[in-house]
Amino acid sequence: MLLKLLFRNAFRHKLRAGLTICGICVAILAFGLLRTVVSAWYAGVDASSSTRLVTRNAISLIFPLPLSYKDKIRGVEGVKMVSLGNWFGGIYIEEKNFFANFAVDSKTYLDLYPEFVIPPEQKLSFLKDRKGCVVGRKLAKRFGWKPGDTIVLRGTIFPGNWEFILRAVYKGKNKTIDESQFFFHWDYLNETMKKVQPRRADQVGFYIIGTSSPDIAASTSKSVDSLFKNSFAETLTETEKAFQMSFIALSQTILMVIQLVSLVVIVIILAVVANTMAMSVRERMNEYAVFKTLGFGGFYLSILILGESLLITAIGCAIGIIATFPAADAFARAVGDFFPIFNISSRTIYLDMLAALIVGVVAAIFPIWRAVTVPIASGLGRVG
Amino acid sequence: MAPIIEIKDLTKSYRRGNQSIVVLENISLNIEYGDFLALMGPSGSGKSTLLNLIAGLDKADSGSIKVGGIDISLLSESMLAKWRSENVGFIFQFYNLVPVLTAFENVELPLILTGLSKKERKEHVTTALNLVNLEDRMDHYPGQLSGGQQQRVAIARAVVTDPTMIVADEPTGDLDRASAEEVLRLMERLSGDIGKTIIMVTHDPRAAKKANNMKYLEKGVLANAPEASFSECL
Numbered sequence: 374m375l376l377k378l379l380f381r382n383a384f385r386h387k388l389r390a391g392l393t394i395c396g397i398c399v400a401i402l403a404f405g406l407l408r409t410v411v412s413a414w415y416a417g418v419d420a421s422s423s424t425r426l427v428t429r430n431a432i433s434l435i436f437p438l439p440l441s442y443k444d445k446i447r448g449v450e451g452v453k454m455v456s457l458g459n460w461f462g463g464i465y466i467e468e469k470n471f472f473a474n475f476a477v478d479s480k481t482y483l484d485l486y487p488e489f490v491i492p493p494e495q496k497l498s499f500l501k502d503r504k505g506c507v508v509g510r511k512l513a514k515r516f517g518w519k520p521g522d523t524i525v526l527r528g529t530i531f532p533g534n535w536e537f538i539l540r541a542v543y544k545g546k547n548k549t550i551d552e553s554q555f556f557f558h559w560d561y562l563n564e565t566m567k568k569v570q571p572r573r574a575d576q577v578g579f580y581i582i583g584t585s586s587p588d589i590a591a592s593t594s595k596s597v598d599s600l601f602k603n604s605f606a607e608t609l610t611e612t613e614k615a616f617q618m619s620f621i622a623l624s625q626t627i628l629m630v631i632q633l634v635s636l637v638v639i640v641i642i643l644a645v646v647a648n649t650m651a652m653s654v655r656e657r658m659n660e661y662a663v664f665k666t667l668g669f670g671g672f673y674l675s676i677l678i679l680g681e682s683l684l685i686t687a688i689g690c691a692i693g694i695i696a697t698f699p700a701a702d703a704f705a706r707a708v709g710d711f712f713p714i715f716n717i718s719s720r721t722i723y724l725d726m727l728a729a730l731i732v733g734v735v736a737a738i739f740p741i742w743r744a745v746t747v748p749i750a751s752g753l754g755r756v757g
Numbered sequence: 758m759a760p761i762i763e764i765k766d767l768t769k770s771y772r773r774g775n776q777s778i779v780v781l782e783n784i785s786l787n788i789e790y791g792d793f794l795a796l797m798g799p800s801g802s803g804k805s806t807l808l809n810l811i812a813g814l815d816k817a818d819s820g821s822i823k824v825g826g827i828d829i830s831l832l833s834e835s836m837l838a839k840w841r842s843e844n845v846g847f848i849f850q851f852y853n854l855v856p857v858l859t860a861f862e863n864v865e866l867p868l869i870l871t872g873l874s875k876k877e878r879k880e881h882v883t884t885a886l887n888l889v890n891l892e893d894r895m896d897h898y899p900g901q902l903s904g905g906q907q908q909r910v911a912i913a914r915a916v917v918t919d920p921t922m923i924v925a926d927e928p929t930g931d932l933d934r935a936s937a938e939e940v941l942r943l944m945e946r947l948s949g950d951i952g953k954t955i956i957m958v959t960h961d962p963r964a965a966k967k968a969n970n971m972k973y974l975e976k977g978v979l980a981n982a983p984e985a986s987f988s989e990c991l
Binding site for chain 1: 806809812814815835838839841842843847849853855856857858862865866867869870
């Protein structure tokens with residue numbers, strides 16, 4: 374009976390309830406999208422392995438390291454495998470077709486990144502073809518590429534038109550893996566550079582180190598960097614996570630603003646729901662006085678008011694969460710170049726629910742206090 | 758037999774800004790079992806305040822009110838709420854039904870606190886609605902009922918828990934003459950046939966005439982009724 378009353382009370386003013394639900398829905402949608410943008414920013418960090426280290430030039434990532442470091446790094450205790458790569462920065466047809474493309478030491482790189490899942494025959498085909506390349510499933514879909522297709526990238530860092538044969542398409546082991554990258558053989562790049570710009574040959578952008586355990590990451594990093602101390606190219610070795618975080622640190626202020634805006638959205642909707650509840654309770658003060666007259670205590674009134682507030686926020690939240698998925702899809706299509714991983718995480722959904730719960734509870738506190746504490750005689754409006 | 762309600766030296770005042778306004782002053786009054794008492798007096802004389810105090814809706818500044826031997830002025834808020842739910846039926850001037858509940862659900866409302874099963878509640882509600890001749894309107898919402906019918910639903914709600922007494926504040930104040938007559942006949946039946954103790958605040962001499970006892974309040978004290986209204990009633 375009280376549950377029935379709670380539902381009927383919630384929709385007594387259909388327009389007001391509808392508009393409030395609409396407001397909550399939009400707020401949850403905005404909150405969810407903003408949280409997803411933040412998550413997308415951290416996608417690289419989330420996908421990082423705790424057993425992988427990245428070694429780069431200590432001055433800056435744009436300065437290369439000698440190829441000769443590879444064997445020295447391999448000799449450090451705790452290092453299981455070493456791979457290397459260069460940011461290629463190639464453009465496909467025109468600049469708006471941006472995607473990440475790397476020249477990597479293919480065999481070791483793919484061994485270090487088991488999260489890139491490639492069919493064995495395609496992997497073999499890629500490894501055998503010096504001009505072969507492997508691309509992520511999303512990227513292949515974006516440009517309609519199929520294995521065997523020829524892809525030409527215009528080099529920006531490494532000038533010229535570079536021709537590749539698509540040999541393999543990888544898919545991510547889970548949803549956090551970026552499926553829009555492009556890899557090709559570092560040997561192809563290096564051999565070409567030996568011919569056209571010999572002084573830029575045997576130069577590596579970064580080394581990826583596979584360690585036997587996350588526990589030795591700090592000591593291994595230290596050992597690697599100490600190897601090249603006082604050399605002409607000192608190194609900075611850090612975990613893959615820290616390496617990814619260094620990119621995010623550049624946009625930390627933007628991220629903070631986005632997070633702040635997402636909180637402001639929740640505060641605004643809190644004010645809207647609180648206003649709705651305050652209006653509803655004020656209008657029904659006489660009814661609550663009747664309830665108290667009949668013997669219903671503060672507990673029952675609290676259940677009625679809190680329940681109504683939670684019901685309205687829950688409906689708004691549910692619709693908002695459902696609407697977030699198509700909205701995120703549309704958003705991802707629009708900005709896919711910048712956010713290759715744009716998934717609504719379960720954490721975002723939980724945060725949506727938590728925000729709605731907090732809004733529902735906080736919005737009900739003052740109206741409950743008013744309804745419970747107002748003297749019955751005042752509530753009934755018949756003092757005299 | 759001891760009276761059902763014993764009021765002794767009851768005083769109540771309200772604060773308005775810095776001023777303290779005495780609404781009731783040293784009221785002493787006994788009400789017998791089965792009495793149908795009409796409380797009359799001009800506006801602001803304190804009759805509703807006295808009714809509130811008797812029904813446990815408000816607390817007196819001093820004095821005592823014993824109902825069925827229980828001094829309700831000593832009860833805490835929660836104990837008072839429980840006591841009200843078990844002992845008092847309320848009838849208001851403006852019916853005070855919950856508009857989103859049907860007549861049946863409105864009458865069922867006080868029974869939620871009793872721990873009765875759904876089936877038992879249904880039996881009680883049906884009996885109460887039969888008593889006020891509204892069993893055919895049990896699925897109607899208050900907005901679909903006339904004023905008189907709404908007040909009869911309110912009467913059914915007041916009696917459904919079989920309370921010790923019924924308090925009514927201007928029960929006919931918002932009704933046309935025919936509906937008021939019907940409501941008063943019902944109250945007469947509740948008092949005469951079922952033996953309920955009824956305390957009714959009213960301005961209406963015709964309503965007071967139905968009561969078997971009348972008290973007159975003026976400026977917060979019990980007084981003799983003006984000759985005209987008194988003779989009109991009795």
